[in-house]
Amino acid sequence: MNAVPGYKADVILLCGDLTGKAIVPVVKVKENEWYINPFGKIERFYSREKLEQRLDMLRNQGYYTFEATKEEIAELQQNPKKVDELFANLMKERLDEWLKMVEEKIPKEIKVIVMPGNDDIFEIDEVIKAHEDRIIYPLEKVVYLDDKHPMISCEYVNPTPWDTPREMKEEDLMRKLEKEFRRVDQKEYKYLVCNFHAPPYDTMLDLAPKLDKNLNVVTRLDGSPEMVHVGSKAVRHVLEKYQPRLGLHG
Template sequence: MPKTRIIFSSDFHGSDVVWRKFLNSASMFNANVLLMGGDMTSKVMVPIVREPEGGYTANFLGKQVKISEEGLPDLKKQIRQHCYLPYVCSKAEVEKLSQDQEYVEKVFQDLEVEMVKDWLSLIPKKAPDAKVIIHPGNDDKFVLDDVLKSSPNVVFAEESVVYLDDRHEAACVGWSNPTPWHSPRECTEEQLLAKLETTISRLQSIATACFCFHVPPYNSTIDMAPKLDENLRPVYEGGRPAIIPVGSTSVRKVIEKYQPLLGLHGHIHESPGLVKIGRTQCVNPGSEYSEGILKAYIVELEGGKASRLQRLEG
């Protein structure tokens, strides 16, 4: 059986640059599979206000910007390059955004759907021969599930098992344990454990499978992040930011229990690396999406084994 080469990455958070690099990596590295492990969408919206007298204004990167109609496409492009979502609107709509949180959520949701559809439309051109597998992460809203499911260009994999090739499977779960950010897909450790166990039960062969769980295992060196206080500010100890493990005890529990071939994780941007838990090699590529850097792992599977795990960055 020939090798299956996978490019695994995660946590793009609206970076058009990183998404394009991810798609281009399929042909660059002759990959059979592109596996995106969640957190696709942006965290920031930038209103571009249509002025009654003509032109537009926006507060972008701390500056008030005024542009003509001709300058609108370029400004929208610049905003997207910074991983933000441009929203062209009237002054009345801006006022509504400041007063109606439900309206904010709806607008944000519509912009995220538009962005993901744009991304998916690039796949046939940039990665026509690769199987593209995507599962959401804890930051991704549920409305995106239908967008991914309806696309002929991707395999949607959330709380489900997908085949990487004829022999190797991936059990995919994008939910996380509780975070300070109260994101859409987070739950208690008990609830997460139930989701993991249900998904794992669908595997045909755990020994040759990958656990593609967005959150890394607890206290594994690939889950280290700054400790925050109740105001979400870093806690300092001894004059330095305190760093603590924030991964999932449930994810660690099922890895220790079942010992799959690989654990493919993301979620904690500042904690890339590889660690072994028993026989299972677990990786987190990390993320520097705001810098336009693709951080990934090249994974080669052959004969029920991982013959290659190589970090990719650029």
Template sequence: MGLFRKKQPDGVSNGGRQIKILFTSDLHASDVAFKKFLNAGKMFKVDIMIIGGDLAGKALIPIIDIGEGKYEVNGEVVGREGLQVITQRIRNEGNYYIITDKKGYEELVNDKSKLDEAFKQAMIERLREWIKIADERYAGANIPIYVNLGNDDPLYLFDIIDESNVMKRTEGFVIPIGDYEMISFGYVNPTPWNTHREMSEDELYSNLKTMMEKVRDPSKTILNLHAPPYGTNLDNAPLLDKNLKAVVRGGEIVMTHVGSKAVRQIIEEYKPLLGIHGHIHESRAFDKVAGTLVLNPGSEYNSGIFHGAYLVLENGKVKTHQLITG
């Protein structure tokens, strides 16, 4: 897959001092969650910031211009002021919107290629808006924002990330972070939804093993892997039936482990310093695998709530780890 490229993003040099990290994942196009992440980076005075994947939103909402300053959204008719309220709510919930007339709406409904193109342009536009905000707020701060794509992110978003001055793509590189190194991988084990970036467990293991062979010292390596390790506190999700509905028994939703066995195997074999993961929104937790600290900050992007993890690395160890919410 050409995972390792010759040119690497600039790393962080700290001369042996402690490294302060802010990690988040699964922002899914939520404006308010992304802006809270940027604010938290300065509040915690971190050295680096990391987004573990899933930048893209999940829905494109059509807004029909019916003329005379009126718009129809999900059956509701509003004026220009109401439109501003609705579009901001859509953005904060991690969705996209497109304003079109009735003819354009019918074309989107009946032509999948036009719908796909509209969705693509909405993703690109939102990410470019985020890049502009990050570049303005972190200009001259010397705090890189390392960004990976997750399973819900199409590959073309990597090219958009490359347009930023402070947001740096991570997948395919060994990133030096002081005395440590970080590798990143956004593919996940197969899901019921057939998302953009999925692999079999064998493929995942092969790619991760190749990556681990590139690092200097596994014990000082951060694994920024979107898929959490299987059988931990990080990968609990509702058990689904054949119709993709949550299974309920005794009035309670049945939970099951859905993480990656390949990720777990790599951690058990190489015993890295730290594993930072996402993907399973409802599994906000810490755990340990073969002595390695692993964590998933969880996600409530659609409620505008920011979830992250604050970490301090010092003397080859994780000195501090704290889940934060705001």
């Protein structure tokens, strides 16, 4: 958001994998004493100010935090469903905070487009839609970036090792992408922007470390990771077939 004035942007896109991946519990021991254990090392705090400074660092790195007693933490450890509910609530709260910040800081004449990615749970879509008086939710519609350039979007990706919420087989993804192209007049394809979260297969955009069956990174003799192409063949096919003006991926 701070970069907007410098780039003189007309449109801002916040697309893909909007949510964090981990929670850092803050355990309250007693009045004015807390500890956290984010990376296997206990950190103790004896003032709220110092604690908040450290938590701000973690939040800026994408972690979620919440305060609880030892007993409450133990209860969560015994109840995975409650952990999932907590995680979902923290994701939604953080995203709502960000979107409120967008509404406050970004001038109204600048278009703001926010789209989830394959890692994002479906519950966050309603959070984005709740801000649609200011923010554009681009899925299953054509969004015009200006008077000339339409944009279609897709948050789904081809299968990954992580079994993320929004992934599907290549043949299903192909059908979904074809449906998106049908939303646009063929005469506009030469101006079309394709906002597809999955990168096209066998390009410089889809290289990732190769994983073994235990999801460990495969390394070369020199210790560097072996890289493989992991993008979508369906995405590549439709881009080659319809020749849009621009693809936005990742």
